[in-house]
Amino acid sequence: MAKGSRKRKKTGRVAGLDNRLAQALNHPTRTEIIAVLSDRCASPSELAPLLGIELSNVSYHTRELLKLDCIEVVEQEQVRGAVKTKYRATTRMLLDTEAWERLTNGSRAGISINAINEAIRRAVLAVEMGTFDKRTDRSLINLKMDADEQAWAETQLIVREAFDRLSEVEASAAMRKSKGAETFRVTVSLLAYESPAE
Numbered sequence: 001m002a003k004g005s006r007k008r009k010k011t012g013r014v015a016g017l018d019n020r021l022a023q024a025l026n027h028p029t030r031t032e033i034i035a036v037l038s039d040r041c042a043s044p045s046e047l048a049p050l051l052g053i054e055l056s057n058v059s060y061h062t063r064e065l066l067k068l069d070c071i072e073v074v075e076q077e078q079v080r081g082a083v084k085t086k087y088r089a090t091t092r093m094l095l096d097t098e099a100w101e102r103l104t105n106g107s108r109a110g111i112s113i114n115a116i117n118e119a120i121r122r123a124v125l126a127v128e129m130g131t132f133d134k135r136t137d138r139s140l141i142n143l144k145m146d147a148d149e150q151a152w153a154e155t156q157l158i159v160r161e162a163f164d165r166l167s168e169v170e171a172s173a174a175m176r177k178s179k180g181a182e183t184f185r186v187t188v189s190l191l192a193y194e195s196p197a198e
Contacts (some may be wrong), residue, residue, distance in 0.1 A: 020068040022100075026107045029053060029061045031114040034070060037089040041074050045084065062087060119189040126187065159190055 024030045032051050036042060044062050048055040065071045066087070075086040100108065126132035147155065166188060177183045 020070060022102055024065055024068050024070045025111050026103060027061065028110045028114060029057060030065055030070075031111055033058065033061055033065060034089050035114065035118045037071055037087055041086045041088045043084050043086045046086075122187045123189065162190055 024034065029051070032053075033047060036047060036050065042050070044055060044059040047053075047062070048058045051058065062071070066073070070090060071087045072090045073085055074088050077084050103111070123132065132138065145151075173181070173183055
């Protein structure tokens with residue numbers, strides 16, 4: 001770890017969140033649901049065709065995510081004698097090392113595949129819709145570098161701190177939006193991984 005770099009404190013609240021998120025992401029359908037609900041509010045009946053999964057299956061996993069406090073109810077309305085409930089994610093899909101280590105190899109692979117597919121899906125959609133290159137100050141960084149164990153640890157710290165800082169930036173934008181500022185959708189994909197030898 002770099003000299004002078006700060007270590008994240010593990011509070012009971014954060015540890016509890018990581019445990020719940022690890023449980024939630026242990027199933028690929030839950031991972032997909034959280035990915036969509038991090039982007040927008042939706043009901044199980046809206047999620048099912050979007051994910052290509054049976055409504056009963058989506059409804060079950062939505063209830064499980066609600067029990068784990070990973071999603072919350074934002075809207076309920078009567079539709080033909082039934083209650084249509086819309087949800088949104090209350091947490092982001094970020095697990096610390098301890099929570100990640102508790103998952104099985106199969107769960108880790110499933111989460112990684114879903115996360116990569118989600119990053120690719122969003123980037124392709126933005127290109128197709130003409131928003132990816134709309135701004136000349138957009139960022140597209142692919143950096144290949146040689147690293148030792150210390151450099152790898154420093155890289156992971158930088159990635160985690162960037163996530164924390166971006167979360168603060170998003171919260172500030174939400175405050176300004178409540179005062180009338182206009183907002184628009186932005187996607188940030190930050191990847192750091194050991195590359196296979198060429």
